[in-house]
Structures are given as structure tokens and as C-alpha cells.
Amino acid sequence: MGETLQPADSAQLREAVAWAVAREQALEIHGAGTKAALGRPVEAPCRLDLSALSGISFYEPTELVMTVAAATPLAEVTARLAQHNQHLAFEPADYGPLWGKGPDGATMGGVLACNLSGPRRIAAGAARDHFLGFQAVSGRGEAFKSGGRVVKNVTGYDMCKLMAGSYGTLAVLSEVTFKVMPAPETLCTLVLPGLSPSQAVDAMTAALQSPFDVSGAAHLPSAVAADFATGNNLGNSDSATVLRLEGPAPSVAARSTSLRQLLSPFGHCALLEDTDSQDLWRGVRDVVPFQNGKGLLWRISAPPSVGLVLAEQMAVRFGGRYFCDWGGGLIWLALDGEALTEEDASNGGALALRKALGERGEDLAGHALLLRAPQDLRREVAVFQPQSPELAKLTARMKQGFDPAGILNPGRMYDGV
Amino acid sequence: MRMPKPDAKILSRRAEIIEGLGEIVPPSSLITEEDALRAYECDGLTAYRQPPMIVVLPRTTAQVSLVLRYCRDNKVKVVPRGAGTSLSGGALPLADGVLLGLGKFNRILEIDYDNRCVVAQPGVTNLAITHAVEDKGFYYAPDPSSQIVCTIGGNIAENSGGVHCLKYGLTTNNVLGLEVVMMNGEVVRLGGRHLDSSGYDLLGLMTGSEGLLGVVTEVTVRILRAPQTARALLIGFASVEAAGDCVAAIIAAGIIPAGMEMMDRPAIHATEEFAHAGYPLDAEALLIVELDGPQVEVDHLIEQVGELAQEHDATTLQASENEAQRERFWAGRKAAFPAVGRIASDYLCMDGTIPRSRLAEVLGRIFGLSEQYGLGVANVFHAGDGNLHPLILFDANKPGDLEKVEKFGADILKLCVEVGGVLTGEHGVGVEKRDLMGVMFTEEDLNQQQRVKCVFDPDSLLNPGKMFPVLHRCVELGRLHVHKGEIPFPNLPRF
Ligand SMILES: Cc1cc2nc3c(=O)[nH]c(=O)nc-3n(C[C@H](O)[C@H](O)[C@H](O)COP(=O)(O)OP(=O)(O)OC[C@H]3O[C@@H](n4cnc5c(N)ncnc54)[C@H](O)[C@@H]3O)c2cc1C
Numbered sequence: 066m067g068e069t070l071q072p073a074d075s076a077q078l079r080e081a082v083a084w085a086v087a088r089e090q091a092l093e094i095h096g097a098g099t100k101a102a103l104g105r106p107v108e109a110p111c112r113l114d115l116s117a118l119s120g121i122s123f124y125e126p127t128e129l130v131m132t133v134a135a136a137t138p139l140a141e142v143t144a145r146l147a148q149h150n151q152h153l154a155f156e157p158a159d160y161g162p163l164w165g166k167g168p169d170g171a172t173m174g175g176v177l178a179c180n181l182s183g184p185r186r187i188a189a190g191a192a193r194d195h196f197l198g199f200q201a202v203s204g205r206g207e208a209f210k211s212g213g214r215v216v217k218n219v220t221g222y223d224m225c226k227l228m229a230g231s232y233g234t235l236a237v238l239s240e241v242t243f244k245v246m247p248a249p250e251t252l253c254t255l256v257l258p259g260l261s262p263s264q265a266v267d268a269m270t271a272a273l274q275s276p277f278d279v280s281g282a283a284h285l286p287s288a289v290a291a292d293f294a295t296g297n298n299l300g301n302s303d304s305a306t307v308l309r310l311e312g313p314a315p316s317v318a319a320r321s322t323s324l325r326q327l328l329s330p331f332g333h334c335a336l337l338e339d340t341d342s343q344d345l346w347r348g349v350r351d352v353v354p355f356q357n358g359k360g361l362l363w364r365i366s367a368p369p370s371v372g373l374v375l376a377e378q379m380a381v382r383f384g385g386r387y388f389c390d391w392g393g394g395l396i397w398l399a400l401d402g403e404a405l406t407e408e409d410a411s412n413g414g415a416l417a418l419r420k421a422l423g424e425r426g427e428d429l430a431g432h433a434l435l436l437r438a439p440q441d442l443r444r445e446v447a448v449f450q451p452q453s454p455e456l457a458k459l460t461a462r463m464k465q466g467f468d469p470a471g472i473l474n475p476g477r478m479y480d481g482v
Numbered sequence: 483m484r485m486p487k488p489d490a491k492i493l494s495r496r497a498e499i500i501e502g503l504g505e506i507v508p509p510s511s512l513i514t515e516e517d518a519l520r521a522y523e524c525d526g527l528t529a530y531r532q533p534p535m536i537v538v539l540p541r542t543t544a545q546v547s548l549v550l551r552y553c554r555d556n557k558v559k560v561v562p563r564g565a566g567t568s569l570s571g572g573a574l575p576l577a578d579g580v581l582l583g584l585g586k587f588n589r590i591l592e593i594d595y596d597n598r599c600v601v602a603q604p605g606v607t608n609l610a611i612t613h614a615v616e617d618k619g620f621y622y623a624p625d626p627s628s629q630i631v632c633t634i635g636g637n638i639a640e641n642s643g644g645v646h647c648l649k650y651g652l653t654t655n656n657v658l659g660l661e662v663v664m665m666n667g668e669v670v671r672l673g674g675r676h677l678d679s680s681g682y683d684l685l686g687l688m689t690g691s692e693g694l695l696g697v698v699t700e701v702t703v704r705i706l707r708a709p710q711t712a713r714a715l716l717i718g719f720a721s722v723e724a725a726g727d728c729v730a731a732i733i734a735a736g737i738i739p740a741g742m743e744m745m746d747r748p749a750i751h752a753t754e755e756f757a758h759a760g761y762p763l764d765a766e767a768l769l770i771v772e773l774d775g776p777q778v779e780v781d782h783l784i785e786q787v788g789e790l791a792q793e794h795d796a797t798t799l800q801a802s803e804n805e806a807q808r809e810r811f812w813a814g815r816k817a818a819f820p821a822v823g824r825i826a827s828d829y830l831c832m833d834g835t836i837p838r839s840r841l842a843e844v845l846g847r848i849f850g851l852s853e854q855y856g857l858g859v860a861n862v863f864h865a866g867d868g869n870l871h872p873l874i875l876f877d878a879n880k881p882g883d884l885e886k887v888e889k890f891g892a893d894i895l896k897l898c899v900e901v902g903g904v905l906t907g908e909h910g911v912g913v914e915k916r917d918l919m920g921v922m923f924t925e926e927d928l929n930q931q932q933r934v935k936c937v938f939d940p941d942s943l944l945n946p947g948k949m950f951p952v953l954h955r956c957v958e959l960g961r962l963h964v965h966k967g968e969i970p971f972p973n974l975p976r977f
């Protein structure tokens with residue numbers, strides 16, 4: 066690692082990027098670095114450290130919006146929101162510990178730039194759905210903005226969507242505005258122990274098709290169920306299929322009765338109250354069973370009806386462990402690299418996994434992200450789902466439009482992007 | 483408002499272009515007669531009219547692809563069109579352009595309850611999606627008032643909202659997948675039945691791009707289970723301030739209603755006269771607050787909102803006790819456009835968003851402008867999300883009124899931006915607000931947006947003249963301005 070630039074404000078940020086453009090000097094964009102090991106390795110001689118761009122500049126609880134400098138810690142944001150009984154509805158996770166880092170490191174800009182959302186994604190939308198506006202410096206060294214400070218806005222292209230999930234490869238965010246929501250008054254969790262994967266899909270589908278506003282639906286196979294803080298309440302050696310209800314107390318009580326009734330064909334159903342429930346969903350959100358691990362970790366988004374079946378199939382094939390969130394639509398699959406066949410190990414299971422993911426036809430396909438892997442493997446294997454030729458062309462041209470010199474996190478997502 | 487000058491060379495080649503397109507689509511998909519072309523001369527923004535050179539009504543993605551490639555190769559401009567209800571002139575034709583109507587793409591392709599989504603062609607109407615799934619208790623949440631006629635493709639292009647988008651989101655929050663044909667004829671599939679993109683979120687970018695980036699030929703949307711109950715409150719206030727404070731108090735109490743609509747005095751009077759909904763004529767502001775969900779929750783929250791209304795000196799307060807009453811509360815609000823259409827020969831519907839806390843001030847200044855221009859105005863307001871719809875009354879046949887109404891509208895939108903809001907909350911920029919983009923954005927902001935356009939349509943042939951006040955050539959925009967030697971070693975902390 067060469068030198069580090071640490072701009073103190075957005076004007077200095079622009080200056081730093083313009084300097085890098087002139088020197089054709091690649092920059093590694095660094096918020097707090099919690100997800101630095103996510104993506105293809107970035108070969109950049111210079112680090113752009115944004116940590117000085119920090120602080121909440123605007124928060125109006127009744128307007129449901131907050132504006133912060135990009136490197137404001139997520140923890141600071143959530144603490145401030147909590148003072149007004151508000152929260153980030155997309156439930157951003159704390160992924161640092163997945164790479165053995167301490168908790169609570171992430172910055173708000175990093176959270177939005179990676180568009181990774183927690184269990185409430187299925188009910189409240191993703192990070193991208195809450196991203197309202199930003200100020201940024203493009204790879205041209207030009208400051209520009211998009212969006213606004215109000216929750217409803219269609220003026221111009223929705224560039225927030227472009228920034229969300231671009232992993233710092235298009236522009237450096239300096240300030241972000243996002244939507245905040247009232248936090249639910251209370252919550253509870255229904256636990257269905259011992260369901261097979263196919264029963265679990267049926268139970269989660271029934272719950273998500275019901276009018277009872279389920280805000281979390283996960284299946285925790287027996288191999289991981291005990292790893293959650295509430296493990297003892299989850300029935301020890303059995304799998305647990307868990308369903309979350311949130312809202313005003315009388316409503317949660319009524320819905321939990323109705324949902325139990327609906328799910329009675331699936332057998333006995335236990336109930337987790339407020340605190341245990343919170344612990345459990347924090348664990349699901351932060352992928353607790355696979356924290357501090359050295360093994361490979363895949364994050365797979367698939368249509369809910371196929372996710373769990375696919376996960377089971379892959380776990381058997383690779384001898385790995387998994388659990389499902391998003392009603393079956395999100396799979397966390399952990400593989401022990403040493404236990405893989407030589408052929409699978411050479412690509413981290415990517416080939417077999419992506420082949421299986423595409424086997425049900427285009428309509429039922431999804432995408433697989435190799436979230437955690439040693440650097441060498443991330444250099445060799447497509448970390449992000451490979452794209453069709455048409456999409457790859459659009460992606461390359463988009464990169465060209467924002468960062469023609471290729472100086473922002475070059476190669477982090479794809480070759481040259 | 484001015485559209486790009488028609489290209490005489492293209493106009494002179496009209497017969498040849500008709501022939502070329504005739505080799506791609508059958509005669510029933512080609513409209514060339516002057517009278518028939520006139521049917522397409524405007525969209526919902528009727529103040530601007532221009533018959534297109536040719537209308538093409540393709541039936542398949544392959545045809546769309548060939549039509550676009552033909553037009554690209556021949557430098558012919560293309561304007562996509564759904565039902566033509568855009569209120570910003572997004573579907574306004576060009577004299578030297580092909581109007582590409584998606585009306586024949588009118589089939590629902592698949593209903594997938596297990597993955598809670600519907601796959602539809604873009605010409606399917608918004609309401610038809612709900613109709614297709616309501617027997618199983620599902621619905622498609624975004625509900626623009628035009629939902630009986632507007633198409634899902636048009637909704638994608640405009641990122642349309644509705645009275646329920648405070649709780650359920652705009653179109654963009656409810657789309658899972660798209661098939662899009664780009665100007666060069668290439669077809670891309672974005673998203674699917676899974677959540678979130680891998681790579682750049684082109685699905686999100688395409689939504690709300692006003693038909694400038696590609697033609698949508700297939701849509702996958704999320705469907706939701708319909709709430710068990712809905713109840714509404716009708717609340718009158720003696721001042722706009724009190725109504726605004728009450729809205730803020732509801733949100734501060736942690737309640738996100740399914741819908742929260744406000745009307746000012748002129749709107750109350752116009753709608754009451756039209757729909758006889760039982761609105762209080764002595765109120766300065768009227769709120770309709772709807773709560774939906776399980777019965778217990780709705781009853782619980784209705785009570786809480788009722789208490790907040792009383793604390794804010796409501797002059798009228800009624801809670802619906804049955805469906806008929808709830809629908810009656812809505813009858814006036816839902817008829818706001820025709821009601822206003824009856825008290826004036828023409829009206830222009832504006833669409834800015836403001837921080838809600840500035841509402842009273844903004845309405846006050848709009849009334850000031852109303853007096854200044856001598857044109858009446860009635861305001862309906864999606865109060866929950868700050869989206870204001872001033873309806874300016876005018877008479878298009880009166881010389882000078884159209885220019886006046888354009889200026890009045892522009893002043894309102896500038897005011898929205900001045901108080902921290904934006905030019906459009908759900909209707910889009912189109913031609914209507916195109917020339918105001920500079921009020922909200924710098925040249926660098928707009929250049930970066932146009933570079934996005936260049937990614938998809940480098941010759942600017944798809945829906946040109948919309949959204950951007952000045953069109954730069956992509957080659958020019960693509961150039962990297964390097965300040966070689968001028969930039970000193972930056973003067974900032976380094977390690
Ligand atoms: C009475 C009335 C009430 C309304 N109420 C609301 C409301 O409550 N909320 C709201 O948000 N809007 C409202 N609108 C505005 C309008 O109905 C919406 O913008 C709607 O989404 C437009 O759909 P459309 O099919 O009519 O599209 P059109 O008007 O035909 O086209 C709109 C834009 O979309 C593009 N387009 C259309 N189809 C495609 C496609 N397949 N691919 C690419 N581009 C395409 C066109 O080029 C154009 O730019 C209202 C309009 C009217 C007349």
C-alpha cells in the first residue's frame with residue numbers, strides 16, 4: 066500500500082480525485098474498510114480515506130429523512146434515529162465480523178454503495194429503496210449531485226439506484242440522504258421446529274402469502290440453529306423455521322394468533338418474545354453462524370420458491386452449511402475450502418453453484434456473490450455473478466461514462482470495472 | 483416550450499421509411515394516414531400537440547428490436563407510448579419521429595403466487611394486474627389515479643406513484659424484473675423473480691427514465707396480499723398550518739398511514755360540489771387519513787390518529803364505520819381532476835414535492851401568485867410524502883392564458899425547489915419541466931445524467947427533447963477534461 070489521501074471536506078475530495086485523474090493514479094475508496102475484502106482485489110497504489118467526511122448534517126424525524134457525510138458511522142446514525150423511535154427499515158447488517166473485524170465499523174456511504182440489506186428486505190425494501198439523494202465526485206474529478214431531500218422525487222434519472230451496488234466504482238459519495246422510518250413498537254417470532262427444507266418453503270410461502278405482514282422469514286437448518294444467541298429456545302438439535310411479526314402491540318398479538326392458526330398443519334409452533342426475537346434477527350442479519358470464519362462464504366439471491374431447495378442441494382454436494390433468509394430468497398452458504406474436491410476448490414464452487422442456479426431457466430435464475438474468499442481466489446473467480454454479453458457491454462460503458470480513466474476501485478466488480 | 487427542429491431530410495424520406503418499417507411489421511401495425519395520426523398527437527398534457535410522422539404498433543419483442551434497429555440505422559427518432567396519460571408530455575410525438583405504441587403488448591404472461599409476482603407485457607393496464615390476482619386476495623400496490631387506463635410500461639417509465647405509495651412505495655419499489663430493447667435493437671433482461679441486482683442496478687435506473695433509455699417489453703412486478711381491512715378518517719381544520727402540524731404529529735407518533743391526503747379550501751369546494759362526499763365547506767384544509775391492515779391494528783390506529791386530530795383542533799372528525807362510508811370519504815378526492823375540470827375550461831396539474839414543514843408557507847405563496855397572475859388554483863396534496871398537486875385553472879382559448887399558466891406553473895415549481903423540494907414527485911419531467919431542470923441541477927449534474935443517456939442511446943434518437951434542456955453530443959460529453967500540470971499536488975492530509 067502506497068500513500069493515503071484523507072480529504073477533510075468535499076472540496077478537498079474533488080481536488081484529490083482530480084489529482085488522481087491527472088496522474089492516472091488508481092484510488093482505493095475507503096470508508097472504514099469493513100468490506101475491503103469484498104469483491105475482486107483492487108490494485109490501487111493510493112488509498113482515498115473518507116473517514117474525515119463524517120457527521121449528521123440534517124435530520125428531520127417528521128419528514129422521514131436524514132442527510133449525513135458519507136463516512137458517518139452507521140452506528141451513529143442508528144443511535145440518533147433510536148432517540149426518535151426511528152430506524153433504517155432495510156435493516157443494514159454488520160458484516161465486519163464476517164471478516165474477523167470488530168462490530169459496528171460500517172459507514173453509511175459504504176452501506177448504501179454496497180446495497181446489502183437485512184431480513185426486512187422482503188417487507189420494507191432494500192437499501193437502494195431508501196436512498197434519496199447524494200453528492201459525489203465522479204471519476205472525472207467533477208462534483209455532481211442527484212436526487213433530493215424529500216421522500217418522493219422523480220426529477221431526472223434515479224442515479225441513487227446506480228450508486229447503490231456500485232461498490233465505489235462509478236463515483237465517490239461525499240454526502241448521502243436517505244429515508245428513515247418509525248421503528249416498530251414491538252415484535253415477536255413464531256418458531257416452527259423440525260421442518261424439512263421442502264416443508265419450510267411451504268410454511269414460509271404460506272406465511273408470506275398471508276395478510277399478516279410477516280417482516281422476516283428464515284429457515285435455520287439444524288447444523289446452524291444452535292449458533293444463534295437464542296439457540297436454546299430454538300429447540301436444540303432441530304431445524305428452526307422462524308417468522309417475524311412487528312408493529313403496534315395489539316396488532317402483533319392478533320397477527321401472531323392468526324398466523325399460528327394458519328401454520329397449524331406444520332406442527333407445534335413456539336413463540337419468541339421481544340428481546341429473544343431481537344437477538345435472533347440480529348443474528349440472521351449479521352450471519353452469525355459464519356462470523357470469524359476463514360472458509361468461503363456465498364451470498365445467493367434466488368426466487369424464494371427455489372432458494373431453499375438449491376441451498377440444500379449445494380450444501381450436500383459441497384459438504385457445506387447454509388441458512389436461508391427472505392422466505393427462501395437469500396441463501397448464505399459456507400464452504401470449507403479444504404473439504405472441497407480439487408476441481409470445486411479451484412473455483413470456490415463457483416462453477417457448480419452458478420450452473421445449478423441457472424438450471425431452472427432464465428425466469429427462475431438468480432445471482433451468487435462470493436462474499437468471502439482468500440484474495441487469490443477472488444482474483445481468479447468471478448466474485449459477482451458473470452453477466453450476459455449485452456449487460457457486460459452496458460456495464461463497461463457505464464463505467465466509462467463515470468470514470469473513463471478507470472481510477473475508482475478499478476476491477477473491484479469485474480475486469481476493468 | 484420548444485421541441486427540436488424537425489429534420490427536413492427525414493421528412494423527405496417518409497415514404498421510404500414507411501416502406502422499411504412495413505417490412506418489419508404487418509400493415510395492421512402501421513398508421514400513416516393523417517387523420518389517424520392525429521389520435522396520437524398529445525398525451526395527458528393536452529396543451530402541447532404534434533402528430534407523429536408515423537405510428538408503429540408492434541406486437542412482439544422481435545419486432546420492437548427490428549424497428550429500433552431500423553430507426554437507429556436510418557437516424558429516425560422514436561417516441562415510446564403506453565396509454566398516453568402522461569401529465570408531463572413524456573409521450574408527446576415528434577413531427578419527424580416514429581411513435582412506438584405498446585398497445586398490442588396487452589397480455590399477462592404469468593402469475594406466480596409462490597414468488598408473489600406477475601409477469602406482464604408493458605401495455606397491460608395498471609388495474610388489470612390487480613384484477614388478475616384479486617380473486618386470490620392479492621393486488622398490485624402502486625395506484626395512480628389513472629390506473630384504469632395507464633399502462634404498466636408507462637408506470638415504469640414515469641416511476642408512477644399513487645395515494646398509497648407512502649406505505650407501499652412507488653413503482654420502483656415494486657418492480658422485480660424488466661425486458662428492455664435498446665435503441666440498437668439489443669434486448670437485455672434486468673432482474674427477474676429474485677431480489678436486488680448483481681452489478682449496477684440498471685433495473686432501478688430504467689424505472690423513471692421516461693422512455694429515454696430503452697423500450698420496456700416485459701415487466702415483472704411484486705404483488706401483495708390485500709390488507710384485511712381499511713378505514714379512513716375525514717378531518718377538517720380551520721387552517722392549513724393545523725392540518726400540516728397534525729400530519730407531522732401522526733408521523734412523529736410512529737404511524738405510517740396507507741394514505742394521507744390533504745385538500746385546500748378551493749379543492750374542498752370543487753370536489754364537494756361535484757361528488758357530494760359530505761366534506762365540511764367551512765374547513766380551510768381537509769385531511770383523509772386511511773389505515774389498512776388487520777382489523778385490530780386498524781381500529782387501534784384509527785383511535786390514535788383521532789386523538790391526535792383532536793389535539794390539533796380538528797373542526798370536523800369522522801371515522802368510517804363501513805366500506806360505503808370509507809368510499810364516500812374518498813369520492814371527492816378521487817374526483818378532484820374532473821371536479822376542477824368542471825369549474826374551469828382547462829386546468830394544468832403541477833407536481834412538486836416540498837418538505838412538509840413548509841406547506842403553509844408554500845400554499846400562502848401560491849395564493850399570492852394566483853392573485854398576481856389572475857388565475858385560480860386548487861391544491862390537492864399527498865400530505866404524507868410532501869407531494870403537492872396545484873391545479874391551475876385557465877382557458878386555453880383565451881389569448882395569453884397558456885403563456886400565463888406556463889409561467890405560473892414554473893414559478894410554483896421554482897418555489898418548491900427554493901424551499902428544499904424538487905420539481906416533480908411522480909409525473910416526470912417530460913417536456914413540461916424540461917427547461918426548469920437548471921433550477922435544481924448544475925450543468926455538471928445534468929452532464930453526468932446525459933452521460934447515462936449516452937450509455938444506452940449515443941445518437942440521442944430515443945424520446946429526444948424530453949427531460950434535458952440542452953442536448954450535448956455524446957462525443958463531447960465523453961471527453962475527459964484532464965488538468966494536466968494545473969493541479970498541484972493536492973493540498974490535503976496524506977500519510
Ligand atoms: C387523470 C390522471 C390521473 C393521474 N394520476 C396519477 C397519479 O396519481 N400518480 C402518478 O404518478 N401519475 C398519474 N398520472 C400520470 C400518468 O397516468 C402516469 O405517468 C402513467 O404512468 C403514464 O402511463 P401511460 O401508459 O399513459 O404512459 P404514456 O403517457 O403513454 O407514456 C409516459 C412515458 O412513458 C414512456 N413509455 C410508455 N411506455 C413505455 C415503454 N413500454 N417503454 C419505455 N417507455 C415507455 C413514454 O415515452 C413517456 O415518456 C395521471 C394522469 C391522468 C391523466
